[in-house]
Amino acid sequence: xxxxxxxxxxxxxxxxxxxxxxxxxxxxxxxxxxxxxxxxxxxxxxxxxxxxxxxxxxxxxxxxxxxxxxxxxxxxxxxxxxxxxxxxxxxxxxxxxxxxxxxxxxxxxxxxxxxxxxxxxxxxxxxxxxxxxxxxxxxxxxxxxxxxxxxxxxxxxxxxxxxxxxxxxxxxxxxxxxxxxxxxxxxxxxxxxxxxxxxxxxxxxxxxxxxxxxxxxxxxxxxxx
Numbered sequence: 001x002x003x004x005x006x007x008x009x010x011x012x013x014x015x016x017x018x019x020x021x022x023x024x025x026x027x028x029x030x031x032x033x034x035x036x037x038x039x040x041x042x043x044x045x046x047x048x049x050x051x052x053x054x055x056x057x058x059x060x061x062x063x064x065x066x067x068x069x070x071x072x073x074x075x076x077x078x079x080x081x082x083x084x085x086x087x088x089x090x091x092x093x094x095x096x097x098x099x100x101x102x103x104x105x106x107x108x109x110x111x112x113x114x115x116x117x118x119x120x121x122x123x124x125x126x127x128x129x130x131x132x133x134x135x136x137x138x139x140x141x142x143x144x145x146x147x148x149x150x151x152x153x154x155x156x157x158x159x160x161x162x163x164x165x166x167x168x169x170x171x172x173x174x175x176x177x178x179x180x181x182x183x184x185x186x187x188x189x190x191x192x193x194x195x196x197x198x199x200x201x202x203x204x205x206x207x208x209x210x211x212x213x214x215x216x217x218x219x220x221x222x223x224x225x
Contacts, residue, residue: 080137
């Protein structure tokens with residue numbers, strides 16, 4: 001049982017800086033300003049479900065995608081490292097404030113266009129679930145982890161089967177709680193607090209990305225020696 005908690009804890013430490021629910025909260029508040037309480041809760045629940053499903057598909061179907069396109073594990077690790085480091089660098093030195101991404105602007109235009117008709121625009125999948133929470137960096141990290149974690153070596157077989165589902169479920173629940181409590185979080189932490197936490201997460205991601213890249217290069221060197 002201790003092994004299971006250790007695996008879930010490790011998964012959360014790796015995924016939460018990438019998922020970064022606080023930036024999703026800031027984005028959610030910006031896009032859901034005119035929604036009523038029930039609609040906000042519905043969008044929060046849908047976004048959490050989408051994030052869970054995206055992560056599950058990446059974990060279980062990731063290897064099949066790699067084999068189909070002939071991508072090696074070192075190649076994925078190096079590419080994933082570059083993506084993660086780039087995302088971290090952008091979080092450390094943001095060119096634009098949260099909510100100014102192409103996807104966020106597109107959704108804002110949709111919301112403005114449908115204001116007259118009073119129809120609610122779905123923001124749960126784009127941009128809340130993807131790319132804000134389960135973006136390219138998160139997916140690359142999950143596929144790489146799925147390819148490298150060996151059942152019976154790193155962890156017992158049953159832990160490798162159970163831990164990913166519980167880890168992804170935990171991330172989805174944390175996102176749901178964050179979105180449900182978005183107003184309170186914003187009042188407590190403030191915009192400056194969210195930016196400070198994002199920069200700290202960004203620094204962690206740059207370190208993780210560089211380490212990913214180093215591991216990939218070392219694996220290539222070992223292969224050709």
